[in-house]
Amino acid sequence: xxxxxxxxxxxxxxxxxxxxxxxxxxxxxxxxxxxxxxxxxxxxxxxxxxxxxxxxxxxxxxxxxxxxxxxxxxxxxxxxxxxxxxxxxxxxxxxxxxxxxxxxxxxxxxxxxxxxxxxxxxxxxxxxxxxxxxxxxxxxxxxxxxxxxxxxxxxxxxxxxxxxxxxxxxxxxxxxxxxxxxxxxxxxxxxxxxxxxxxxxxxxxxxxxxxx
Numbered sequence: 001x002x003x004x005x006x007x008x009x010x011x012x013x014x015x016x017x018x019x020x021x022x023x024x025x026x027x028x029x030x031x032x033x034x035x036x037x038x039x040x041x042x043x044x045x046x047x048x049x050x051x052x053x054x055x056x057x058x059x060x061x062x063x064x065x066x067x068x069x070x071x072x073x074x075x076x077x078x079x080x081x082x083x084x085x086x087x088x089x090x091x092x093x094x095x096x097x098x099x100x101x102x103x104x105x106x107x108x109x110x111x112x113x114x115x116x117x118x119x120x121x122x123x124x125x126x127x128x129x130x131x132x133x134x135x136x137x138x139x140x141x142x143x144x145x146x147x148x149x150x151x152x153x154x155x156x157x158x159x160x161x162x163x164x165x166x167x168x169x170x171x172x173x174x175x176x177x178x179x180x181x182x183x184x185x186x187x188x189x190x191x192x193x194x195x196x197x198x199x200x201x202x203x204x205x206x207x208x209x210x211x212x
Contacts, residue, residue, distance in 0.1 A: 009150075013135060015157060016081070016166040018074050025162025028066070029121045033185055035063035036096040036121070049177070051103045056093035058187065067119065067187065068094065070164070075191050078115065078166055089114065090194040096121075099184040105175040107133065113190040117166035120159040121187060124180025129156045130165065133172040159186070 020028065039054045046052065059068040071091060079085045092113060097105070101124070110116040118130065134153040144151065157165050167173070169190065178184045 013132075013168065013171060014081075015132070015155075016074070016078050017157065018077075018164045018166070019160070020070075020162035020164075022162060029161050032064070032067060032096075032121050032187065035061075036098065036185065036187075038063075039096070040098060046100070046103075049103050051100065051105070052098040054096040056095045058096060059091040059094040059189070064094070064187075071117070071119075071189055071191075074117075074164055074166060075115065088194045089191040090197055092190045092192045092197050094187065094189040096185065096187045099175070099178045099186075101178050101181060101183075103184075104177040107172055107174040109172045110169040110190050113169040113192045115166055115191040116169040117164055117189050117191070118159075119164045119187045119189070120161055120185075122183065122185040123159050123161055124178060124182040124184050128159050128178065128180070128184050129176065130159065131156050131174050131176065132167065133174075135171060 036054060040052045043052055058064040059071070068091060071094070072089075075089045076085065079087070079089065099105075132155050134155075149155070159165070175184075
């Protein structure tokens with residue numbers, strides 16, 4: 001008896017990865033890093049494991065106008081993929097994270113937004129990946145020794161300077177401890193449908209230097 005098998009993948013969780021050409025990313029990131037340093041200097045003392053973080057208004061500052069434009073263009077391409085281009089998005093928050101060696105970001109999500117993302121400015125080389133958690137509430141996954149997209153309970157996106165990763169805001173994620181010898185510098189952002197953010201729920205989340 002012959003059996004024909006078909007596999008239909010249900011409810012995928014998309015992840016968008018966009019890369020700037022290295023020749024363009026290097027000078028762009030140098031300018032961003034200088035702007036970030038101006039904001040957080042003089043740097044406050046940190047507790048072990050914590051990081052420096054700017055206010056969430058970088059997208060409104062002239063020094064980050066080129067980055068804001070890049071985010072907006074990237075968001076438009078995501079909406080086209082989702083066939084939602086008639087519903088424009090706006091940046092509701094944009095902030096920089098400077099993680100010294102030994103610091104990390106605990107598991108979290110970005111509520112009251114549709115999409116979130118991170119742009120990588122400087123990467124130390126180890127302990128820098130972003131880890132996304134399986135969003136399914138209940139799963140039994142026997143260990144085969146070779147996890148796949150349908151058996152693993154977490155998935156990793158590897159950063160590099162000039163790379164932007166965009167993901168659904170509800171997707172829980174964390175960043176392991178920076179095991180390198182230099183700082184990890186990234187810029188996070190949130191996106192929400194413009195009419196919703198302007199009329200129903202203006203962003204209320206603000207962070208100060210030293211937040212994790």
